[in-house]
């Protein structure tokens with residue numbers, strides 16, 4: 620658990636994990652899911668998911684990929700909580716993330732009144748989802764570690780809020796190209812003087828690709 624900036628509230632540790640092509644894309648120009656990870660890397664991701672109390676994605680990933688966000692072979696009680704950042708309530712009622720294989724929390728803006736069968740809702744923030752408030756809520760629910768799996772807009776919001784503690788990126792062996800293809804961190808981006816500082820912890824070959832592991836470099 621970590622302290623929220625300028626607040627006595629503790630928050631979960633935030634891990635970001637994604638897979639990208641050697642040219643820095645997390646999907647093709649059609650913005651559709653594509654296999655980047657090797658078999659070895661999928662095993663690593665499964666282990667990492669198992670070590671987390673929650674797995675989080677943005678609604679863009681739900682609409683593009685319709686992921687289930689569960690760990691194969693795990694029952695409802697042992698699967699991490701699935702968290703979807705969906706400010707305006709765009710998650711389709713038939714999305715896989717609403718199945719009964721794990722608990723799901725859909726996070727919307729305060730003014731959004733959509734509800735879903737198969738998910739709890741948590742409303743926070745007026746113009747954007749307040750990630751500090753969400754982290755406090757997850758801590759209150761006993762979540763000690765959150766894995767943010769994408770996509771690029773959501774990962775950007777976590778970097779922008781200064782919440783990323785560890786960053787894992789698997790680099791595969793297929794080039795996708797395309798100026799419209801998403802990257803691990805999209806959004807508005809930082810100016811060079813504000814760039815988020817990371818420290819490389821390890822670099823290891825993993826099947827046909829390589830896994831880079833970083834942790835946030837914080838002052839003091």
Ligand SMILES: NC(=O)c1ccc[n+]([C@@H]2O[C@H](COP(=O)([O-])OP(=O)(O)OC[C@H]3O[C@@H](n4cnc5c(N)ncnc54)[C@H](OP(=O)(O)O)[C@@H]3O)[C@@H](O)[C@H]2O)c1
Nearest residue numbers: 637638645646650652677678679680748769770771772773
């Ligand atoms: N290779 C990988 O590891 C990997 C993993 C996951 C996804 N992907 C790829 O990533 C792409 C999707 O990425 P994406 O950037 O388009 O979508 P995304 O990050 O999944 O979702 C972005 C949307 O989530 C909402 N959102 C996130 N944080 C918010 C905040 N703090 N406050 C308010 N709203 C917030 C916004 O919804 P509204 O638009 O409704 O405002 C935003 O547009 C797909 O192509 C998918 O295949 C790749």
